[in-house]
Amino acid sequence: MPSRKSAEKLKTVRPSGTADENFFSLVYEVTRQIPRGRVTSYGAIAAALGAKSSARMVGWAMNGCHRIKPKVPAHRVVNRNGMLTGKFHFDPPERMEELLKKEGVKVKNDQVVEFKKLFWDPGEG
DNA sequence: ACGCTGACTATTA
DNA sequence: CTAATAGCCAGCG
Numbered sequence: 001m002p003s004r005k006s007a008e009k010l011k012t013v014r015p016s017g018t019a020d021e022n023f024f025s026l027v028y029e030v031t032r033q034i035p036r037g038r039v040t041s042y043g044a045i046a047a048a049l050g051a052k053s054s055a056r057m058v059g060w061a062m063n064g065c066h067r068i069k070p071k072v073p074a075h076r077v078v079n080r081n082g083m084l085t086g087k088f089h090f091d092p093p094e095r096m097e098e099l100l101k102k103e104g105v106k107v108k109n110d111q112v113v114e115f116k117k118l119f120w121d122p123g124e125g
Numbered sequence: 126a127c128g129c130t131g132a133c134t135a136t137t138a
Numbered sequence: 139c140t141a142a143t144a145g146c147c148a149g150c151g
Contacts, residue, residue: 041133041134042133043133052134053133053134055132055133056131058133059132061132062132063131063132077132079132079133079134080134080135
């Protein structure tokens with residue numbers, strides 16, 4: 001069973017009943033559903049999971065995105081302004097906008113162009 | 126165990 | 139308009 005799901009094992013799991021690993025898994029899942037050439041925000045994902053107030057946790061979950069099995073397009077996740085705030089967390093920081101541009105998303109000054117138009121809501125998928 | 130930090134967001138000044 | 143503050147919750151010293 002638990003073969004790869006341990007992706008977010010970076011914390012030992014807490015039986016307290018708080019965020020738990022489920023939240024992390026959901027974040028990764030939703031992030032994977034982002035269509036190519038589209039982007040979304042941390043808050044949108046958090047809200048889709050019922051934790052709109054915990055947008056930070058989404059960002060924190062992204063911390064382990066690179067070690068997950070199915071690659072997670074974290075580059076498609078930006079802040080609510082469309083700014084690539086997490087670009088510095090990528091292997092090479094330039095990788096984020098590089099991938100976005102490759103998918104057809106224009107990036108200017110670390111910010112997604114026409115972000116409002118390219119925005120994808122997890123609930124619509 | 127306490128406190129700071131952080132890939133966020135909304136509100137208030 | 140911009141700047142500062144509060145709320146969120148998990149990880150680390």
